[in-house]
Amino acid sequence: MGRQDEFFKHITNGNITKGESITLGSAMLDGKTIKDAFVKVPLKTMNRHGLIAGATGTGKTKTLQVLAENLSDQGVPVLLMDIKGDLSGLAQPSPGHAKIDERHAAIGLDFEAKGFPVEIMSLSEQDGVRLRATIIEFGPVLLSRILDLTDTQAGIVAVIFKYCDDNKLPLLDLKDFKKILQYCTNEGKEEFKEEYGRISSASTGAILRKVIEIEQQGGDLFFGEKSFEVEDLMRTTRDSRGYINIIRLTDIQDKPKLFSTFMLSLLAEIYETLPEQGDSGKPELVMFIDEAHLIFNQASKALLNQIESIVKLIRSKGVGLYFVTQNPTDIPEGVLSQLGLKIQHALRAFTAKDRKAIKLAAQNYPDTEYYDTAEILTALGTGEALVSALDEKGRPTPLAATMMRAPMSRMDILTPNELQNLLDDSKLVLKYNEEIDRESAYEMLNKKIDKAEEAKAKLEAQEEKEKAEAKARKAASRTTTRRRSTAQNPIVKVLTSATFIRSVFGILKKVM
Template structure:
């Protein structure tokens, strides 16, 4: 049998030593079972095994227990005797050791901040995150299209909020080009963004954004790094939790190159509380998850869903999960019994026992397992005692966590946020420039109006002198001037009645209207 991760075994009535073959580990898996039946320990020993084989791991720590991966177990531990007995039963030489761990936290409290940009998240996942209607999702797509066309980087929620303000102000023009852009939909999206911000979701968006290479690293000794996402606080917002993990999975799918069938995975991704991904999810999103699960294995990524009941995972996705770890299920109701029967039917039968009965009988730390064998054929179902973990069972202290974070080189890259010019600042600059231009145009128009009014009110100055005896009497001179003025007026009026005169009048009036 090829290189693999040792899972466990047993004595009389249990399986011979069981291992998960590394070359089939990217064909995904399922860890299922009721609360308190040992799913967390199974997840922990799998993470240890993959790390020891040089495979990086990503997992979410929903209850805070998995931080113990960073610290070696000890013979002083109260369960050491039980662990030693189990190790002897399954033929394991129990040794204690830690694993290289990097702590992450969307809120930047129990781990290094982990961020993405609004543009990278995209309108589909954002719509899912905020629970938008189809019409509202359409408006959000228009906003993203406008950002692309106008060269407006969408980095954080402030950028998206500013862009939506602009979309609302220009809704009529955008509707002619993209279809109906209702200001009511814009307002609804803004309200959902405010709710998301109040829940702390704004901390997910910004820069520096996560680089996948930092998550797929190995330690200096060649072991794969175990990336632990602190999710105990995050679980207060299940939609944010599920959307973030789906985004991360999608990024892996989009960015990693094809590697075919590698000898071992490039990364193993554990999706705990997997039912949150599928609860009330639209069909388009479920189809997307199925597509990712089907194709991402060729990128060298194994995805393991962790949930209480296999029925939490859609059947089309469940069919992609080749490695199975089924802890105890309790069939108290008719619905539970149907789920139990369905779970048992997904395994290759073992003639030595009834699978459905075994699923109800296995105790804590035991599981019904089935892993892919040579040529990718599912192994027959087996009852297995899960091996004890080598790292500490249970959480480390806050001080120990802080020390590990302080020693990590990741902190220098991600702990301090960046705030470069993006859509919010660019739209504000455009608005300021437009306001300044409007102010200058208004001032110019007011100046021109003043000049025109002064011109209309101006009086002609004749320049004559009333002093000296040689001058003619005023009355005589006035009558003479009137005669000349009348003669000139008659000539001008006559000329203006002709074609040339009409052209002159049109030219004068046209100039006045253009000036305004």
């Protein structure tokens, strides 16, 4: 048996699956594609998380597209973070191409062009289903971690949530939270001090500055109603195909705080909502996070710890997370160690740092006698990748340099008319795009402050009136006292008596 035959047997035996699986492509040896040496990923292991990495232009996005298509076809809903804005073409079939036919002939797979059920979503003012969450849904702990608060500041946030809960003040958006921050150190200072202890204005000022930072990155659009329901990510079509939910994030690349805030809130909401299910035949939902370094680069230590915890726990809810980035070192080691599927496209070695990163990346893959892993990582062509997966028993499958299959959908964006038609047909757009601004903490506190000021004004007016009345009574009392005093004086009585006056006038007459 020749080396190529041994390799074929090695790959195919290692990729035997009893249940449903996704065929990524065919294995390569010595730069040549081995027809029918299929590299597969069992569907039941797709909740074990994964990584798609590689330099710019090596085919990461197309690999993401292939995985999303095949998951959808097998009834698994998908959520895609579209940072670059090039995934909307999933809704339309591929126009086909001679090179696609050539690639699939080499792999040993027939090519089928088709579109997929797609829902376009947005965190900002871009067209699509609006994704929102309320402040109260975050809770004090998660909100404090997102804002990167100190223990003292986090304690104040917990007190504020308790006060709002006790007084039935809904915290829905950022203006609600900002208002209660101002209230607890100004108009409501004494009320808070009596019930919860003194709150430092310096601490609330620091929290307010962190809130404004989130607000400036578009948080005012994200926080509010109507809250997005996680169940709407789990939809399937009448023919049992999973919806591919694409979140358009092209306008928040420079807003990493908002991106990480959204991601953490969504993961936390999914974890709280979905029941425990362990390992089942297929995942409930698979999420692909493109440009994943945007989550981790500027995240605080507390935020990273929270993300790492959720990545470890959410697998048991039947949810798979797949990080798409240029270099595996963009992902924290605590997260990287949890990943079951690794699809590594070519890396470029231009600097000493690049070569060091390649050596580190090569160490993350199983040893194999068929490849020099570090060397092949720099030799892979576009649409080729080094694949390491888990079999149905959770064991690593044979490491394979793989010629990846082509996407069945369009490898380009939708036209404006196609996009508008997609949005017009969306039931979720009708459900979530109505702006709601019901009475909440902001309006209630303003009313409370207005009533307090009105009562204070009435009290001050009453006090002024009482002072004026008291002053008038006092003046009247003095006049009466003077009159009584004059009337009771004997000298005055003599001088003003009629007898005395007549006597005086009589004397004057005689004189004259």
